[in-house]
Amino acid sequence: MSNLRTLVFFATPPHNCSYLPDREATTMFVDPRAHIDKKLYSQLTVLGFRRSGSHYYRPHCEQCNACIPVRLKVDDFRPDRSQRRVLRKNEDLQCTMVPASFTERYYRLYATYIEQRHQDGDMYPPSREQFTSFLVEGATDSWFLEIRRDDHLVGLAAVDLLDDGLSAIYTIFDPELEDRSLGTYAILWQVEETRRRGLPHLYLGYWIRQCRKMNYKTRFRPIEALRDGRWRELSDG
Template sequence: MSSLQTLIFYATPEHNCSYLEAKKATTMFVDPKASVDKELYSKLSVLGFRRSGNHYYRPHCNHCSACVPVRVPVNQFKPSRSQKRILKKNIGLEISITPPEFCQKHYDLYEKYIIERHSDGDMYPPSEEQYRSFLVEGNPSTFFVEFKYKGELIGVSVIDELNDGLSAVYTYFDPDISDRSLGVYSVLWQIEECKRRSLDHIYLGYWIKSCRKMEYKTLYKPVEFLISNKWTLQEPNK
């Protein structure tokens, strides 16, 4: 089994940044041959790494530190008024936890979501192969959460359990039901699930101050930022 001390890391060549125009990005990956168990994955997450399929990565850009890992200390979290309204609106949803296995209904919903919401992103056009490698294949600690309304699947969250929290890998939902704010509700549900499992944090990935697509990540207060390898409540550049 690999450890932090024995891991080998690789950096990609510079490529166009997915979030900031006219910027170049470099990504650091853990050696894909490494054996990453829950213990090691947890340590990597504390250091700001994320998982996509079988790949563990973090930004490693020259002259740019805009991507900041964020997490919410769930026992300090207090929902805002709008978040309370979203919680109330979704009372009665049927919620179930399932294994990370391919399901045609899951994929059909994912395909619809990507086509209608992210046709300008890296995951377009969607395919079963891409879906499997991104969300189905991965870590043994992964689980899916199904959100249903009147028996119909309307959303799916892909989540990893760590030693100290949950990592929100990805959430997709029926774009025709935008009034339920399922993206927000999923994070709120995961915060409560952390508490039920006696876990301390939910890891939300990377936040970029100037990127509107990532603004939502700092709406779950308080939020911690990883700056100079230390988690702090102080927002960068303030």
């Protein structure tokens, strides 16, 4: 059984950064042969690692520390006016947590989302193999939050259950319902689910100040950032 002391890590060669132009990035990965159980995954997450399919990784760039792990303290969180408006707007939706798996219905929503909103990203063009390797493979107590309206799937959020909270992996939604702010709604729902389970944190991945697409994360307060090996409240987001 693997543990933090026995894990082996590998670093990728420098490659183009996915978030900041004219930057190179290096990523540190846990040896894919290691057995990562829920306890070890939780420990890695506290250290700033994320999961993508079967891979556990964190940025490891020599001359850049722009990628900052962030997490929300759910017991202290209170939605602001805009977030309360999102909750009211989506009162007609139904949400269910189901084990992470592949279905054609999920994939069709995923493909539509990537094709219409992320043609400039690494995941374009979408494929069934990509969906499975990203969101289904390597699942460790991993779930999909189904968001439905009148039994029609309008959103899907991949969520991992950790020892000290939930980890928000990725959210997709029907691009025609952009005015509903379903990405924000999915996070608000996960906040309440984390509270319901009596857990303290909702991990939101990496925040990059210069990346406009990540600005939404700092609208959830109080949010903590991992800097210099310590989780501290982020006051400059």
